[in-house]
Every structure is written in structure tokens, then in C-alpha cells.
Amino acid sequence: MFRWFGPSSSAICALALAVSLTACARKSQDAVVTGKEYVPAQTGTTAIADNQLDHEQWIVEVEMANRLKGSVPVEHARWESLKMGDKVKVSYSQGKYTGTIWGIEIQ
16 A cells, blocks of 8 residues: 655655755845835724734835845834835845745845
């Protein structure tokens, strides 16, 4: 009888994980703050819909030197201190094959 979970399946999972982690590259570069957004928490007795948040968010829009743009969630104090046109250093992951950007963080 064929076993789905055993030593060989864990080796296959480890191989798949290694391939997926090498398919993206973590990069770092300078960016400029192009916008700021505050998303308030939804309050009240009505049920919260799937697209509504139960907590506040402070988001900073950035544009990198290579014209890539992204949204970065930050702490409230950081959001208050940043102004339009400020230069920041960001790190992000970029897909090796598709070029998709994700996980942008201000350093």
C-alpha cells in the first residue's frame, strides 16, 4: 500500500520549499515617499464585512529609483514623521521569474 506521509514525502516537501525560496530575491534600495494613507478601524454593532478592518492602519506609498511603486504599512509614529518627498531606504522581495514585488519594508 502506498503511504502519503513518510520519509520520501518530507524530502519532496523540503525540495519544493527550497525551490520556492530560491525563486525570489530580497533587494534593498532608495525610495521616495509619494503619499500617505490612514485607514480607520470599523466600529459599531454591525457585523464587519470581509474587506473591513478591526484595527487602524497607517500606510505610506513609496516609489523606488527603478520606478517600482508600493504600499508599506508602518507604525503610527513613523507615519507621522514621514512627509511627502522624504527619501527612505526600503527592502522588498521580487519574484525571479515574474518580477512581482511583495513584502516592502522601510528600514
